[in-house]
Amino acid sequence: MSEEGERRAILRGVLHQLPLLGVLVALWMLLWGSVSVLTLLTGILLAIGVTRVFYLPAVALSGRFHPVAFTRLLFVFLGQLVAASAEVSAKALSPRGIRSSAVVEVSLLSRSDFVVTLTAVLTSLVPGSLVLEVDRERSVLFLHVLGAERPEDLEDMRRRVLKTEERLIRAVGSNRDVERLQGEGVA
Amino acid sequence: MNLVLDVAAGVLLVVAALLSVAAGAGLVRFPDALSRMHAGTKPQILGLICVVLAIALSLREWAVLLTLIPVVVLQLFTAPMSAHMIGRAGYRTGDFRSELLVADELEDDIARADHVSSEEAGEPVGRTLDDREGDDDRAR
Known part of the structure; x- marks a missing residue:
């Protein structure tokens, strides 16, 4: 790689990290409860320091963001959270209790760590599904489904997770993943 | 107006309390470790959001709201991780009742x-x- 290309790669790396640094700075200012030059400067210093000391591999953001799809993702998620919380609460309190559960395998479409991680997080946040294991190479999630009894319950869960992934890809996924979505015919 | 907000805050607190009760009941009543993880980690997220909303509605200050946002966001990101780690360990050590899995x-x-x-x-x-x-x- 030429020197020019190397410099461009470094610049791109810095640009990709900027949103995350921004979040750290915003968090710092929120914790102080004040937006001022002092909190901004100390925030930037700390953000750089923290990412240096607690080094983790760079998160590969897709660089694409669709506000409408993102809003939709948030609202659908909130709806699912409320509905599923009520459902699990009802199961916990019902005299019948839980008879059975299941471990379900879900093959995701995306190969991006970012999308797979967020899908796992969103799936885990909704009560009734718990991510037990992640196969990163094949993008496969293994979920524990609370109260699953019939084979249809497993299919429902699989469909729900794939829908979540689809919404995520539409909101923050890379162009390649969006194309793959269309190629799958779900668009 | 203030009364409406206070009543809304009260209702949210009751909802949060009910969710906590359900979580506690699930923790005792669900049959194995993996099922109990659901009860132990999930309803509390909505419960926490309800409590935080209630605080925001009753105090009605921007500074408070701004400190409450990270509380929810950090909870949203850390709760699935801990649930995953415990669930994963539970599965690997065989700490679940496989006869209950369909x-x-x-x-x-x-x-x-x-x-x-x-x-x-x-x-x-x-x-x-x-x-x-x-x-x-x-x-x-």
Whole structure:
């Protein structure tokens, strides 16, 4: 790689990290409860320091963001959270209790760590599904489904997770993943 | 107006309390460790959001709202991680009642992987649970 290309790669790396640094700075200012030059400067210093000391591999953001799809993702998620919380609460309190559960395998479409991680997080946040294991190479999630009894319950869960992934890809996924979505015919 | 907001805050607090009760009941009543993880980690997220909303509605200050946002966001990101780590450990150590599972596709997948790797290495199929550890690290 030429020197020019190397410099461009470094610049791109810095640009990709900027949103995350921004979040750290915003968090710092929120914790102080004040937006001022002092909190901004100390925030930037700390953000750089923290990412240096607690080094983790760079998160590969897709660089694409669709506000409408993102809003939709948030609202659908909130709806699912409320509905599923009520459902699990009802199961916990019902005299019948839980008879059975299941471990379900879900093959995701995306190969991006970012999308797979967020899908796992969103799936885990909704009560009734718990991510037990992640196969990163094949993008496969293994979920524990609370109260699953019939084979249809497993299919429902699989469909729900794939829908979540689809919404995520539409909101923050890379162009390649969006194309793959269309190629799958779900668009 | 203030009365409406106070009543809304009160209702939210009651909802949050009910969710906590349900979580507690699930923790006691669900049959195995993996099921209990659902009760122990999930309803509290909505419960926490309700409590935080109630605080925001009753105090009605921007500074308070701004400190409450990170509380929710950090909870949203950390709760699934802890649930995953405990669930994963629970599955690997066999700390669950497999007779209650109507399907276990992870078990099937591990069996397939074992079969393939033993065909490659010419080893006999059928290993114990402790051997999975090494397999998994290699795959990662």
